[in-house]
Amino acid sequence: MEGNIKLINDDGLRLDGRAFNEMRPIKIQTGVIEKADGSAFIEWGANKIIVAVYVREAYPKHTQNMDRAIVKARYNMAGFSVEERKRPGPDRRTMEISKVVSEALSSAIILEKLPRVEIDVFIEVLEADAGTRIASLTASSVAVADAGVPMRDLVVGCTAGKADGRVVLDLSKDEDNYGQADIPMAILPRTGKVVLLQIDGDVSEEEFDQATSMMMNAMKDISKIQRDALMSKYSIEDGE
Amino acid sequence: MPMDSNAVISEIKKGFILDSIKKGKRIDGRSLTDFREIKITENFIPKACGSAMVELGKTKVVAGIKIEEGTPFPDSPESGVMALNIELLPMAFPTFESGPPSEQAIEYSRVVDRGIRESNVIDTSKLVIEPGEKVWMVYIDIDVLNYDGNIIDACTLAAVSALKNAIVPASKYGGEDFKLPVNALPVSVTMAKIGDELVCDPDLEEEQVSNGRITVTMAEDNHIHAMQKGDVGEFSLDEIRKAIKTSSDIGSKIREKYLR
Numbered sequence: 052m053e054g055n056i057k058l059i060n061d062d063g064l065r066l067d068g069r070a071f072n073e074m075r076p077i078k079i080q081t082g083v084i085e086k087a088d089g090s091a092f093i094e095w096g097a098n099k100i101i102v103a104v105y106v107r108e109a110y111p112k113h114t115q116n117m118d119r120a121i122v123k124a125r126y127n128m129a130g131f132s133v134e135e136r137k138r139p140g141p142d143r144r145t146m147e148i149s150k151v152v153s154e155a156l157s158s159a160i161i162l163e164k165l166p167r168v169e170i171d172v173f174i175e176v177l178e179a180d181a182g183t184r185i186a187s188l189t190a191s192s193v194a195v196a197d198a199g200v201p202m203r204d205l206v207v208g209c210t211a212g213k214a215d216g217r218v219v220l221d222l223s224k225d226e227d228n229y230g231q232a233d234i235p236m237a238i239l240p241r242t243g244k245v246v247l248l249q250i251d252g253d254v255s256e257e258e259f260d261q262a263t264s265m266m267m268n269a270m271k272d273i274s275k276i277q278r279d280a281l282m283s284k285y286s287i288e289d290g291e
Numbered sequence: 292m293p294m295d296s297n298a299v300i301s302e303i304k305k306g307f308i309l310d311s312i313k314k315g316k317r318i319d320g321r322s323l324t325d326f327r328e329i330k331i332t333e334n335f336i337p338k339a340c341g342s343a344m345v346e347l348g349k350t351k352v353v354a355g356i357k358i359e360e361g362t363p364f365p366d367s368p369e370s371g372v373m374a375l376n377i378e379l380l381p382m383a384f385p386t387f388e389s390g391p392p393s394e395q396a397i398e399y400s401r402v403v404d405r406g407i408r409e410s411n412v413i414d415t416s417k418l419v420i421e422p423g424e425k426v427w428m429v430y431i432d433i434d435v436l437n438y439d440g441n442i443i444d445a446c447t448l449a450a451v452s453a454l455k456n457a458i459v460p461a462s463k464y465g466g467e468d469f470k471l472p473v474n475a476l477p478v479s480v481t482m483a484k485i486g487d488e489l490v491c492d493p494d495l496e497e498e499q500v501s502n503g504r505i506t507v508t509m510a511e512d513n514h515i516h517a518m519q520k521g522d523v524g525e526f527s528l529d530e531i532r533k534a535i536k537t538s539s540d541i542g543s544k545i546r547e548k549y550l551r
Contacts, residue, residue: 143397150394157523244525248505250518251405256535259515263528 089198341457371418
């Protein structure tokens with residue numbers, strides 16, 4: 052589109068002042084939806100996403116799987132979440148995101164422990180500012196854990212991409228729009244196995260390696276934020 | 292991969308496929324990186340502006356292109372439009388249903404679309420008739436006629452082959468017909484993880500016993516233009532690097548043999 056937008060200045064800093072390997076701030080809170088079995092709210096930069104999880108007998112009955120649970124994530128964007136109003140209802144992009152998020156969560160959940168069960172993960176993007184699929188997945192896995200669903204690990208995600216031809220971590224909206232590539236990835240941190248990975252744009256093998264090693268590092272910190280969010284629900288505050 | 296109960300595979304067959312792959316051979320005799328036989332029939336639908344039928348083993352798809360005049364999107368007034376859609380026809384498989392596209396069809400469409408869009412096969416800036424007013428709209432519709440695994444690679448091959456022979460029907464609108472300029476020949480290579488191995492171009496039975504799929508689409512520049520990890524399953528980073536190498540090797544051979 053507009054190739055003349057400069058995403059990285061002469062000091063090597065990005066438009067929002069971050070270094071090439073610097074994340075936006077992330078905050079996660081659990082137990083935010085009283086009615087749900089589990090829930091989480093994530094603020095990732097200017098992204099605001101809320102996730103609620105319901106664990107229940109699969110319905111209609113013929114969708115039940117006799118030896119395992121099924122995971123149904125539904126990624127939805129509020130009309131007011133983006134610059135131009137998003138028309139309500141699923142579209143091709145949101146349906147694909149729902150699918151890859153469901154599949155990534157399925158790898159982390161011990162499905163055999165919950166035969167005939169459906170795990171509904173409702174994701175509502177209240178404000179979107181690049182990286183919503185990964186922020187949604189990162190929050191979803193916390194919400195699923197918050198619901199007490201048995202899991203092998205907490206899925207953690209991150210994105211990298213290219214801005215002005217350079218590999219950078221955690222793309223901003225401008226970098227997503229005017230950059231040359233977008234690489235969302237999610238792993239199970241205990242094993243480092245990749246459960247979500249998509250690329251679109253122009254990425255060489257070396258750039259792929261740079262991007263993944265940056266993301267692997269960043270995901271350690273995000274993992275900790277996820278764990279802290281779960282733990283803090285059960286901790287007793289001092290001085291009360 | 293169809294997750295329905297109709298798509299079950301017997302434990303004995305599953306064991307047979309797994310054992311065989313462990314020994315480096317597949318039950319149809321292919322090596323782990325071999326594709327099934329590829330047959331491309333270009334200009335299969337003369338009424339379309341460009342078309343191709345692709346047979347990848349028993350998987351069969353037809354891509355047809357229609358190019359029409361239209362108004363550009365307001366946010367990109369100086370660029371033509373490309374849209375790609377894959378239809379999983381109910382005739383193609385017992386559990387495919389008519390009606391709105393399934394998640395599976397949408398994922399396939401979007402992966403194939405990204406591979407073609409991001410490698411700039413069509414330079415949409417050259418499809419402008421009057422900036423902001425009139426541009427060429429390139430619609431790539433792909434019908435899946437028979438599903439025997441690996442729709443993504445069959446559809447990418449079909450779309451690129453159809454684009455290669457597409458003619459912009461400008462004479463319909465008072466101009467002169469011209470060949471649609473094609474800048475790149477991307478090839479997607481899809482691999483299924485079966486046991487600890489990655490196998491290229493999985494057929495239906497292989498898809499049914501696999502734990503995850505990975506597609507890497509590269510063009511002549513040997514850069515990744517689309518990648519998608521699909522289905523439930525996990526990959527190590529080493530496996531992904533291996534998938535990239537395989538896509539680069541096998542993809543360039545397919546490009547030379549079938550797209551040049």
